[in-house]
Amino acid sequence: MLQSAFAGFLGGVTAEMDITQKSISAAKVILTGFVVVFSMLLLLILIIKLYSKIISTAQKSGKKKLEKIDEPVKISDGSKSAVFAPSADDDDDEIPEEVVAVIAAAVASLYGTGAKPKIRSIKKSGGGRSAWANAGVLNNTRPF
Amino acid sequence: MEIINGFLDAVYGIFQGSGLMTLNYQNYIMIAVSVFLLYLAIKKQYEPLLLLPIAFGMMLVNLYPAIMEPPSVQLLTAEQCQAMSIDTAGHAQRIMSDGTVLYENPVYGGLLYYLYQGVKLGIYPPLIFLGIGCMTDFGPLISNPKSLILGAAAQIGIFVTFTGAIFLGFSESQSGAIAIIGGADGPTAIFVTTKLAPELLGSIAIAAYSYMALVPIIQPPIMKLLTTKKERAVVMEQLRPVSKLEKIMFPVIVVILISIFLPDAAPLVGMLMLGNLFKESGVVDRIAKAAQNELMNIITIFLGVTVGATAKGSTFLTFDTIKIIVLGLIAFSMGTAFGVLFGKIMYKLTGGNVNPLIGSAGVSAVPMAARVSQRVGQQENPGNFLLMHAMGPNVAGVIGSAVAAGVLLNVIPH
Numbered sequence: 001m002l003q004s005a006f007a008g009f010l011g012g013v014t015a016e017m018d019i020t021q022k023s024i025s026a027a028k029v030i031l032t033g034f035v036v037v038f039s040m041l042l043l044l045i046l047i048i049k050l051y052s053k054i055i056s057t058a059q060k061s062g063k064k065k066l067e068k069i070d071e072p073v074k075i076s077d078g079s080k081s082a083v084f085a086p087s088a089d090d091d092d093d094e095i096p097e098e099v100v101a102v103i104a105a106a107v108a109s110l111y112g113t114g115a116k117p118k119i120r121s122i123k124k125s126g127g128g129r130s131a132w133a134n135a136g137v138l139n140n141t142r143p144f
Numbered sequence: 145m146e147i148i149n150g151f152l153d154a155v156y157g158i159f160q161g162s163g164l165m166t167l168n169y170q171n172y173i174m175i176a177v178s179v180f181l182l183y184l185a186i187k188k189q190y191e192p193l194l195l196l197p198i199a200f201g202m203m204l205v206n207l208y209p210a211i212m213e214p215p216s217v218q219l220l221t222a223e224q225c226q227a228m229s230i231d232t233a234g235h236a237q238r239i240m241s242d243g244t245v246l247y248e249n250p251v252y253g254g255l256l257y258y259l260y261q262g263v264k265l266g267i268y269p270p271l272i273f274l275g276i277g278c279m280t281d282f283g284p285l286i287s288n289p290k291s292l293i294l295g296a297a298a299q300i301g302i303f304v305t306f307t308g309a310i311f312l313g314f315s316e317s318q319s320g321a322i323a324i325i326g327g328a329d330g331p332t333a334i335f336v337t338t339k340l341a342p343e344l345l346g347s348i349a350i351a352a353y354s355y356m357a358l359v360p361i362i363q364p365p366i367m368k369l370l371t372t373k374k375e376r377a378v379v380m381e382q383l384r385p386v387s388k389l390e391k392i393m394f395p396v397i398v399v400i401l402i403s404i405f406l407p408d409a410a411p412l413v414g415m416l417m418l419g420n421l422f423k424e425s426g427v428v429d430r431i432a433k434a435a436q437n438e439l440m441n442i443i444t445i446f447l448g449v450t451v452g453a454t455a456k457g458s459t460f461l462t463f464d465t466i467k468i469i470v471l472g473l474i475a476f477s478m479g480t481a482f483g484v485l486f487g488k489i490m491y492k493l494t495g496g497n498v499n500p501l502i503g504s505a506g507v508s509a510v511p512m513a514a515r516v517s518q519r520v521g522q523q524e525n526p527g528n529f530l531l532m533h534a535m536g537p538n539v540a541g542v543i544g545s546a547v548a549a550g551v552l553l554n555v556i557p558h
Contacts, residue, residue, distance in 0.1 A: 017316075025310060025316055026307035026310050028555065032554075032555050033300075033551045037551060040402065040406065041292040041540070041543070042293070042296075043401065044289070044292055045289040045293070048286055048394070052386075055389055
């Protein structure tokens with residue numbers, strides 16, 4: 001009696017559903033919602049972590065490849081070639097590949113196509129010329 | 145004399161057709177409510193982009209209900225047609241049992257009825273999601289994927305509120321539509337309601353948008369109640385930078401995963417991720433700009449005005465609306481509470497590295513909920529910047545509420 005009165009109060013719109021049916025429906029929605037939402041988002045977490053790892057590993061190995069200039073770099077255009085092997089002390093302060101290419105090209109153009117110059121090492125000059133030396137170079141090289 | 149009679153007849157006719165004779169007291173109450181909402185939108189600036197068109201639509205439909213009327217057919221006698229200067233030539237006829245011939249005269253629907261079809265057919269909410277996708281940066285979520293847990297936790301409020309609604313006498317489908325208010329996501333709430341309980345659209349949309357506007361008022365007390373001073377003061381370490389490739393892959397992976405497992409969520413998640421791919425790919429700048437500016441603004445106008453226009457006095461001013469508003473508040477508060485509680489669990493599990501305040505941002509309401517986390521965090525520690533950390537759960541909440549919507553549409557018969 002009491003239960004039916006209670007059900008009547010609660011079931012204003014849906015008279016066809018009794019308390020048991022409502023409880024079953026609510027439990028079904030809560031359980032499904034909880035499990036599906038969490039499992040979908042947990043799956044997403046796993047996938048994001050996985051692909052982030054793959055991408056960062058791939059990018060790291062790509063970087064390493066760029067850094068790998070311990071091996072001699074051979075620049076060849078068929079007639080002339082230049083081999084560049086950086087010395088061990090260059091590791092700390094690397095010379096960019098583009099600069100090496102420019103130096104190699106300058107060397108090749110200076111010695112002509114007949115000679116086969118080899119660049120054994122490229123080193124940055126210490127602190128550069130002193131102000132007096134610079135003045136001397138400028139004096140000797142300035143076009144007149 | 146004839147002129148004066150004609151004049152009086154005309155004035156009487158205008159008076160008979162005026163709102164003074166056709167509107168009832170419910171319409172006038174709703175007009176007052178809409179004026180109050182306009183005040184909140186303009187003076188208090190509570191979500192004005194949405195509240196203003198909603199309030200105006202509400203006002204229009206209560207001033208002139210025919211603006212939302214569907215097209216219909218009027219049956220007229222030959223004399224009536226003549227009186228109304230209607231040519232009966234092309235009109236279909238109906239012969240009644242007493243031999244009277246009636247002519248079918250089509251009556252076109254109201255302006256807002258036609259614009260409302262975009263809501264009714266579930267077109268506008270996914271298009272709004274397209275624009276949101278263009279404006280969303282999933283970077284914080286990708287760099288800290290664990291925040292997806294907080295985005296999921298904040299959806300628990302939806303399912304718990306479903307129980308409350310069903311025991312308060314709503315049907316299963318109505319309960320599902322009411323519960324989605326807890327997702328704190330307007331387009332999702334409208335999308336689900338049009339499918340599950342279109343008759344409640346006005347009340348649910350207005351409740352959902354009102355609570356989203358009230359995020360800065362509703363959330364802080366719950367956040368403070370559930371956390372200690374020490375927890376609120378936690379400074380989180382900086383997020384790692386996310387590469388462009390990761391950001392491009394994210395929408396593609398999410399849409400494949402969610403659409404395969406939960407096809408009902410595909411329209412919302414699909415459009416969200418399409419918009420995000422527009423943004424992250426960097427190759428369709430023009431489309432991305434159109435989606436997040438022109439398209440989004442146009443749809444916002446249509447959506448706001450027509451949703452407001454569903455709030456006719458006779459359907460809105462019922463006891464059910466009060467129940468929906470109370471249940472919506474419960475859903476919203478529970479979402480916030482569960483987000484913070486899961487934030488506390490993460491705080492414990494990570495040895496105090498996660499600030500539980502970011503959990504409350506798991507309810508969607510982007511970016512307001514994240515701003516609230518930031519503000520409450522700064523009250524404890526002015527040098528603490530939680531915004532980017534809170535954006536992770538915040539955007540996770542958008543995905544989470546779309547998934548929850550998919551679950552409701554799947555589980556509840558409609």
